[in-house]
Amino acid sequence: MATIYEVSELAGVSLATVSRVINNSGKVTPATREKVEAAMRELGYRPNSIAQSLASNRSNSVGVLVPELHGPFFGSMLGSIEDELRAYGKHVIITAGHSDEEKEKDSIGFLVSRQCDALILHVYAVSNDFVTDLHESGTRVALIGRDLPQMAANCICIDNEQGQYLATKSLIELGHTQLAYIAGPLWKSDGQQRMAGFRRALAEHGQPFDERCVAEGNYQEASGQRAMRRLLERRVPFTGLVCANDVMAAGAIVVVRESGMTLPRDLSVIGFDNVFFTRYMHPALSTINYPIAEMGQMAARCVLRDVYGVEGLEIRNRFEPQLVSRGSTALLGA
Amino acid sequence: MATIYEVSELAGVSLATVSRVINNSGKVTPATREKVEAAMRELGYRPNSIAQSLASNRSNSVGVLVPELHGPFFGSMLGSIEDELRAYGKHVIITAGHSDEEKEKDSIGFLVSRQCDALILHVYAVSNDFVTDLHESGTRVALIGRDLPQMAANCICIDNEQGQYLATKSLIELGHTQLAYIAGPLWKSDGQQRMAGFRRALAEHGQPFDERCVAEGNYQEASGQRAMRRLLERRVPFTGLVCANDVMAAGAIVVVRESGMTLPRDLSVIGFDNVFFTRYMHPALSTINYPIAEMGQMAARCVLRDVYGVEGLEIRNRFEPQLVSRGSTALLGA
């Protein structure tokens, strides 16, 4: 690969001038600009962005850390982040943290050492303090799914508690008085918040909370199946099932059908997230909309604004969950 | 961020020695290694990987280019690639090409200028010659979904024609004699191959090919819906629907239901890809297994073997599509 040196040689100018035309910085006579561009064309020159980063101390790349790459949820987020950043010529380095503290820290370390100009994080395992420390030590961070007062302007979040509350309330309003809940992992903040929303809805409508009607999962499909089996084994009857995410709901429904029930006649099920495949399910899954793509876009815009000085971007930090009623929930007894 | 210079200062050794302990290269006395490690710990030192890349001319990162980031298909692929590479300390830079020639070339250029040690490509728009040129010019490339004789050892592929043949044959064997086909984009090679498989199955079973029973889509859901509407409008009756991928099948099924038909009684539908959500559909979608995650893993292994000299990896270049029969297809009239 040709270097800037060869270009300057061929064009008969100095390194600095070539650099100026590459970066459109400083003053360059149209004539010499043309000479340089011709030389670059002739050599098929592309600047070595590693060297650019090292010299300029910015890399035009932003690091993204998500829990998982597979599955429906984070793909949407990554897609919107890449789209938004790419429109401004920035690029994306992606790592998966697998909700493991070591791995999350390791990934962050990698992204930082990789000179990412900023980080967009959707993390679970790492503590709030770790994130604020990172932020306060000068690393530019946008956070999705957590709200930290010290860096509120860079947090993009949604009210999980309220979302689960809405979901639960919708079933109660359909006449269901016996509800079961498949919770997310209770060591994760959103898992706790969603559980709290479930309980609040029960409490507000004077319904008792029964531990036997709750099973904890880990947001993955198989855990939804296991949770459903456990719920059925306990033989406490219920007519409505609230799930902390769509994927577990899909898993649970497999088990529901295995045991001979029909949706929504024998059981109303509601999920959470509104991932794309919920509308392919039959009956289509009722759920709570979690605008993850839009949230990713907002995180990207935070970065564009704070780090790259792009102006005039509309940014929303807080999103409201919304009920999406579809065929999987129905009036009790209908 | 501390630099190697500060570490050497604090440890009272030279830059070279610090570099040696970082890279475990050359001989270092246990005592001085300990001194250096202590200094690194004290300073919270992390090597600047940009500088390492520039100096050593390798970046320990591999670039991945996929058509899209959202959707079920490429997420699986990215997940397995990241897992495999990460196990060897390599990292992943991801870009989306959106099946557009300019964007694909631009992405490749970026990844190259980013000093990626290798590229894993799943591209559509760019020509075969472009890829082989890239390969022959010394860029390390692993190709998913295309088979180029000049670089067969670095191609990971599957027989699309055979897959679509199997899908079509399965419907014929269930007694269906009137089949419709929702094709993939016919300018993409896999779109053509799948179409060819559909036609071969018809021909082998003495069934005529009727253009009115074919509608072209672009692999996205909405195009599946549109295609289905077109097919219905033409009023040529059919009892079996073959789709070039699962996502379009899911879209088509929405329209099927809108028009009052029940699956699989009134229509048998089969997809292609076996993306994860097909088992959540109801009836679950029959399809052709396309082991995209495994193929991504193999591409990663190609890179590990060729570029990083990892030995003893089992690598498969060619995969066979397999029929997955589920509830969306049934015996005609059953």
Added chain:
DNA sequence: GGCTAAAATGTAACCGCTTACATTCCTTTT
């Protein structure tokens, strides 16, 4: 202890680019 070879460590050039500052070249002004 003195000599030598091997092992450990140090020196300095280099990777390809950016950028502060120095220099040269035009214009303009008087």
Added chain:
DNA sequence: AAAAGGAATGTAAGCGGTTACATTTTAGCC
């Protein structure tokens, strides 16, 4: 026409590492 000032270009010092090669230390042996 000479001086002044601004525009264009050039020079060279980094950015933070790696690595070939030089130098020093250590160890082994007689």
